[in-house]
Amino acid sequence: MVSQITPEDVFFSHPSDPTSAKAPRAAQAAGGSVLNSNDGGRGPSQPQRMRLAPHQGACSQTFIRGNTVVQLRPPRHRIDVRVAAAARRVLGELVPTVPVLERTVPRPVSAAGMEPWLVWPASWGDGEIIPHEGDEGGTNDDRDRWLVYTMSRMPGQPLSVVLEQHHVNSPREYGGIGPDNTPTLDIENLVRSLARDLFARPIGQHVHRGQLGEGRRIPLGRIGSSFRERVVQLGEELPARFRPIVNEVEPALDHIEQLPWVVTHGDLCPQNILVDLVENNDSRSGDAGSERVTVVLRGIVDWAEGEWLPFGVGLYGLETLLTCRHCRGDDDKMVIDYRPDADALRKAFWDELNAMLPWLCNKKKRQAVEYARLLGILLWHGFAFDDGALNRVVNEGDPRDEEELAKLDLFLLGKSRDQKDEMQGKDAAKRRGEREGEAKESAQTERTGVKL
Structure with a gap:
């Protein structure tokens, strides 16, 4: 603004x-x-x-x-x-x-x-x-x-600023565009801190669904009071490729609601995560390029969109932390993709969370949390913000929605926009081939009929 x-x-x-x-x-x-x-x-x-x-x-x-x-x-x-x-x-x-x-x-x-x-x-x-x-x-x-x-006033600087500087200064092998002998940015400590402090700690003061709502001590927010209706709307209006995910989540809503309800950040993104940087050398190597800068969590700001939601819904925010942006070579368009170390960071996050919350080892509860995570991604990226209106499902072809659709492709289908474009190109070529084959077969049938 x-x-x-x-x-x-x-x-x-x-x-x-x-x-x-x-x-x-x-x-x-x-x-x-x-x-x-x-x-x-x-x-x-x-x-x-x-x-x-x-x-x-x-x-x-x-x-x-x-x-x-x-x-x-x-x-x-x-x-x-x-x-x-x-x-x-x-x-x-x-x-x-x-x-x-x-x-x-x-x-x-x-x-x-x-x-x-x-x-x-x-x-x-x-x-x-x-x-x-x-x-x-x-x-x-x-x-x-x-x-x-x-x-x-909180200490630290926004993670978004740190990541932008990292992209400019860091080695190419870590997703940056700088020389190969510059320090690398280590966010594993940050990811573990978020698992421990932002996600596991609120479980100690959770509430149950029956304690929320009108006339209760704790109110239901805009999302918590309407996510069933929103899931139905997503199933009807999202592009068709996402609807199988919606169809998986919708039958699981009862199980999601039975999870602990915790205070949840409503806009967990790098702009609202404050961090400090700590320089340290990697003792495993004597190369100058082995220097690493550790990102340390200092605060989480902007709770205006926060509310009580089932545990796991807030995990939508983890996905954004595991992404990076890079220019696509053919047209210099910015593309969102996972970081090269995203799998290792995801494992570190869940290792920390499982250690803090042993009940996640229960298969049924872990499955409910996974559905809650998918629900969070659908809600946060499937609806356009529109200055807080949160009532319009993102639409293919609307330039305002390109980034949210790219995130849905990546977070739900595991495909970057480059991969999606390539697949769409292959699908289109396959459909053209099928149509051409059908046309040839039809023409052959007509010629055979004439001969008869």
Whole structure:
């Protein structure tokens, strides 16, 4: 999303003069107050520098103020603090503190070239808080006021940034485009940490399906309350090659619902996984190219789409971590494929998870978890996000859906788009051959009839 803020509501000084007193004086002259971490941002004080976060999400606008994150969200992308609180309770310091809804502000508009020195204007005062219950947001609300949340700032950098740098700098044999003597990126530690902390740990505070829903202590979210209807819709509207998978999952829904229900991240992708890098040398080899950089998990952010779901549904996120992107030679189109070490990383993940959850050795329970994993892939990549609408099944031929269809091909059928194109080409050639054979046979029959 383009960085946005209401120009009339922002006062700033030139970035080359960050200590300038003009900004607070200008704010006070206009009736504004400055945001200060010592008073919670609610009263006039000395200015506290607040800047746009370097990495922005698609559904919010994020600022950093010291050790605090200030995030603006339209009502349709509000945070369910009950889920955020559960995630914090279960995962501890791996997730931010529970977001606090501070106030609402007028809907931001584009402000290109906005300076990073911001103060909290009086017009951002205590606006009417939009109620949560029964309010699904929407364009009218989005035009009126946005929600302002504060939460703790997490350490680390997004895994997406690390992977992009790795692609540029790493040896070709590991999927990069750099020279062969550069360090390799080791994410096995990260994969094991996710198995242990993000997936196994919530089992300790799971609930059963009967404890969820209307009138219960724990609500059902958008996916948890509708995945049966969504599976039916997928079976009717997904491209035909995916429907056998849907037909396998649908009869297993009862078994999936009997699994423990755990707090589940709703957008587990490299952008929302924060990591640090630790350099280490591989003692098994003296070559310079044996240097490795280990990726260490520091946090999981953006729980706005999170909810309670059956254990295993959240495993959709593992698949994305095992992929890489590369250019297809013939037209320079980006293609999604599994990493060269994907099988080894998958084994490491399941080794760790099995060690933490011995009940996965039960064949029936493991099968239910596998169906839950397939369900998660179908739900997360079979429906277009469409700014949070989540009601349209991805469609072949729609350019907006190309990436999700490519992921479904890879995650469900084990074929990259290159392989799919090749197979489609072979199938088309086979069908042409069959049609040509039928035409020749028909012509031969006609000639034989004429002779008779």
